[in-house]
Structure formats: structure tokens, C-alpha cells
């Protein structure tokens with residue numbers, strides 16, 4: 001009816017008709033534009049920050065971004081120093097973290113979603129605990145790892161201790177993501193499978209898990225991305241910074257990229273800062289590679305209902 | 306069989322040998338009880354002969370709530386039995402008891418006795434997994450697995466440990482049995498979700514008969530489908546009744562009249578003291594008799610209420 005006043009049309013029927021015919025302007029469009037600009041701005045800020053970060057590291061680290069960086073061990077002479085042991089250390093530690101986390105996390109998620117009786121107090125307690133554990137700061141896991149794994153269990157400051165600590169750190173995230181993915185599988189799929197005479201195990205193995213692979217993969221990669229960037233808990237565990245050999249097994253001492261970077265940044269010589277930036281680029285490349293694996297897995301297993 | 310062309314359910318040669326004059330009620334909204342139905346095509350004994358399932362004083366509880374009571378039914382071998390009645394009267398509840406799918410519902414409990422081939426379906430030694438291998442189920446909404454058409458059919462035989470001479474042959478037979486083979490034979494490797502709704506539902510029927518069940522339960526299998534796809538499924542049901550015992554829940558009384566040999570009418574009544582609404586079986590008879598001269602007032606009201 002506002003059209004009647006603004007356009008001066010007398011006949012209400014005509015006004016009605018015009019108000020319906022008018023599909024373009026209106027106050028809403030201003031809000032829409034504002035909203036749109038807002039969205040673009042948010043996107044722009046996030047994107048600019050990312051690009052700036054990468055550009056900064058690339059420019060700063062450029063002089064040292066070559067194969068020498070990953071084929072030399074750390075050294076007190078900047079010109080000869082490299083991050084070979086740190087790159088391999090990161091790969092070893094995160095590789096074993098993945099090996100421990102995926103089966104444990106998925107099994108826990110399957111139990112909680114498919115088998116646990118949610119009325120039971122202990123299942124509810126487990127759930128609550130997992131939620132809370134996901135929010136515990138990583139340094140606390142470092143303390144836990146040092147006390148429980150390194151000292152009490154007597155493993156020492158080795159790759160296995162680091163992987164187990166990081167496993168504890170990221171397990172809650174993986175469980176939560178895997179549960180989400182499993183819950184997203186419609187019940188009609190389970191009912192269809194059970195109605196054919198499949199057991200609950202067969203239903204989980206052959207229907208539910210394959211259908212939730214994309215979601216689980218995403219969760220796992222996010223969690224491992226967090227693990228590969230962690231320095232704090234591993235410093236506590238005794239990740240060393242001056243390792244002139246590559247890890248050779250679960251029982252070898254180790255360092256990882258974030259620790260190496262931290263060490264280089266805190267050195268007085270400027271050359272080490274260049275090295276730190278270059279190593280940061282390497283860390284980013286590893287992260288990107290992990291994310292592309294996740295995308296590949298997701299596309300390979302893409303499902304729709 | 307209708308011959309109107311449809312984009313996704315194009316008529317194919319597979320439909321040619323189907324029984325005549327089953328979809329004729331579709332064009333006319335009125336219920337034509339005189340149209341030839343399955344019941345009219347063959348002799349239906351007054352009482353089911355060698356019944357496959359016997360229900361005696363069955364009541365079903367969800368926790369403390371009694372959803373249905375006093376159900377006494379005999380399901381005849383290779384007959385189509387329809388369960389009809391207003392919403393909430395417990396048709397789905399009764400149907401799910403017949404292959405122990407109600408076991409999956411928390412707090413669901415069955416009282417009375419359900420006998421399947423002289424065995425107590427709820428006996429202590431009975432394994433619900435084994436029960437479901439003989440008593441298959443088709444759901445209201447088509448629920449194919451997110452797999453290829455082939456794998457959808459092969460899934461049942463694989464998980465139940467069937468060792469067919471040739472899985473390809475078994476898949477073909479099941480798809481032929483569900484009148485779907487000609488439409489999908491060139492795209493067996495395609496995802497089942499690429500099929501139309503009607504095709505998906507026939508795929509679910511094919512999936513069900515691939516494990517060679519004895520009884521097929523269908524809970525409103527056509528309610529998500531258009532009239533043409535519905536007619537095809539009805540034709541299919543009549544064809545399948547030569548080999549399987551079929552029990553179907555439907556809200557569509559024309560459908561019951563078209564396909565069912567016998568019909569069971571349920572209703573829900575509030576308890577005088579507690580006010581709790583419990584479903585019960587009102588009348589069970591041959592479909593023709595039930596629709597022509599219902600014995601119970603409530604049946605008559607329901608039938609004429611819809612079609613009067």
C-alpha cells in the first residue's frame with residue numbers, strides 16, 4: 001500500500017497490481033547491498049591477511065628457498081644451516097600421529113554414534129569429556145606427555161613420545177568430526193541395510209563408514225594440520241633444536257619444523273631470520289599438500305542423498 | 306497398464322506381459338469396486354489357506370505407551386494383504402513388528418504372539434538378522450544406498466553370504482523381477498541416485514527380492530511417487546504376489562482395492578479413563594467384501610467418509 005502514497009495512484013486495485021508488478025526496487029535492496037559489501041569485506045580481510053602472510057614469508061625467505069634448505073642439517077653457521085632433520089622430524093611425528101589417531105578416533109566415534117546407549121551415565125560422561133578435552137590448551141598436553149609418556153612410561157624424549165602426545169592432543173577433534181560425519185548418514189540407509197538381513201557391523205562397515213569418509217577425512221586433516229604446527233607441547237617434551245641426524249625410528253630423538261623455526265627466529269643473526277621465513281614456507285607447502293589429499297579423498301568418496 | 310508417456314518412466318517392453326486393467330481406477334477419482342482387481346482375477350478363499358504368519362492378541366508398546374492392541378491376523382501365503390486406517394492407528398507399528406525392525410526402536414515391546422511358519426517370531430532363540438533375510442521390507446521413501454545400481458542389488462546377497470553361481474545373473478534376475486532391467490541394463494555402474502523416484506523405489510524392491518525373501522513388507526511404498534510410477538509399482542506387486550507373500554500399508558483405499566486380496570482396517574480409539582489413543586484392528590476380510598459391505602460401522606464410516 002505504500003506504493004499508493006508514493007506514486008499517487010488512487011484506485012486500490014491498480015495500486016495492488018503495480019505493487020505486485022514492481023519486482024525491482026525497494027528498501028530491501030539497500031540492506032542487501034550492505035550485506036553483500038559486508039560479506040565481501042570479511043572475505044577480503046581474510047584473504048588479504050593470508051596473501052600478505054605468504055608474500056611476506058616468500059620475500060623474506062627467498063634467498064634461502066632452495067634445496068639446500070632441506071638437504072642440510074642445522075648449524076651454528078647460518079650459511080650452512082638447513083632444516084632437513086626438522087622437515088623429516090615433522091613428517092615422522094605427524095605420520096605416526098595420523099597412524100594412531102585415525103583408527104582410535106574413528107573407532108571411538110563409531111562406538112559413540114552406533115553402539116553406545118546414550119541413556120547410560122558413562123556414555124554421557126565420555127561425551128562430555130571429549131567436548132571438554134578438545135578445548136584444553138596444547139601446552140597442558142605437553143605437561144601431560146612429559147609426565148605420563150616421557151617420564152612415567154619411560155619412553156624418553158623420542159619420536160614415539162611426541163606422536164603419542166600429539167595423538168592425545170588431536171584425538172578429541174577427530175572424534176568430534178568423525179561423529180558429525182557418521183551422524184550425517186541418514187537413518188534410512190541403516191534401516192535399508194538392516195532390513196536386508198545385514199548385521200549392525202556389516203551396516204557400519206559397508207554403508208555408514210564409506211558414506212562418512214569425506215567428513216572424516218576433512219576432520220582428520222584439520223586435526224593433523226593443527227598437530228604439524230604445534231611447537232609448545234613438543235618443546236616441553238624435549239624436542240631438540242640442534243639435531244644433526246634424521247629420525248631413524250620411533251625411538252630416535254627428534255626436532256620438528258615449528259621448533260626449528262622458533263629457534264632460528266630467536267637467534268641474534270639476521271641470516272637466521274631469513275632461514276626461519278624459508279622454513280615457514282616449507283611448513284605451509286606441507287600443509288597445502290595435506291589439504292589437497294583431503295580434497296582428493298573427499299572428491300573420490302563424494303556422496304549425496 | 307497406462308500407456309501415457311513419461312519422461313523418466315518411459316514404458317518399455319518389460320511392462321508388456323503385465324496383468325491387464327490394474328491402473329484403470331486411476332483416471333477416475335471415484336472408487337470403482339467393479340473394476341477387475343487382483344481379488345477379482347483369482348479365487349480368494351474365505352479364510353487364508355496355509356497362512357504364513359499368525360498374529361494373536363498382539364499389542365505393541367513404546368515404553369509405557371500402548372500404540373496398538375488386540376491385533377489378530379492371518380496372512381495368507383502368496384496373497385497381498387493391505388493394512389489401512391487413519392493416521393496414527395499403528396499400521397507401520399504392526400508392519401515393523403513382522404520383521405523385527407521394531408527391535409531398533411528404543412523401548413519398543415511386543416506382547417501377544419506372532420508366529421511365522423510355526424515358529425514364534427519373538428522366541429528366545431530367534432535371531433532378528435535371520436528373520437529379516439526371509440521377511441524383507443520396502444520403505445515409504447525410496448532409500449537406495451549411495452552406490453551403483455549393481456552394488457545396490459548385490460549388497461544383500463553379499464552380506465547374507467549367498468553364493469550365487471553368477472552375481473551378474475542374480476542382479477539381472479532381481480532387476481527383471483522388479484520390472485527395471487530394461488531401463489537400467491546399460492547403466493548398472495551408475496549411481497543409484499541418478500534414477501527417478503519411481504525407478505529408485507523399484508530398485509529398492511529389486512534389492513529386496515535379490516535375497517530371495519518369503520514375505521515382503523511395504524510401508525506406503527507409493528506415497529512419494531506420482532500416479533504413473535504408482536501404477537507401475539502396483540502392477541509389480543500383483544506380479545510379485547505369484548511368488549511372494551506381500552503385506553502393504555497404504556493410505557490410498559483405491560490402491561488397496563486394486564491390489565489387495567485381503568484388507569485389514571485399523572483405527573485408533575481413546576481410552577475412556579486415561580485418554581490414551583491406542584490403535585486396534587477393527588475388521589479383516591477379503592478386500593471386495595470389506596469395501597462392498599463392511600460389517601463394522603467404523604469401517605463403513607471410514608470408507609464412505611473418504612469416498613461418499
Ligand SMILES: Nc1ncnc2c1ncn2[C@@H]1O[C@H](COP(=O)(O)OP(=O)(O)OP(=O)(O)O)[C@@H](O)[C@H]1O
Pocket residue numbers: 367372390391392393394395396397398399410556584
Ligand atoms: N518410534 C516410536 N516411538 C514412540 N512412539 C511411536 C513410535 N513410532 C510410532 N509411535 C506411536 O505409535 C502410534 C502408531 O504409530 P504408527 O506410525 O504405527 O501409525 P501409522 O498408522 O503408521 O500412521 P501413519 O498412517 O501416519 O503412518 C502413534 O501414536 C505414534 O505416535
Ligand SMILES: [Mg+2]
Pocket residue numbers: 396397398524554
Ligand atoms: Mg505409517
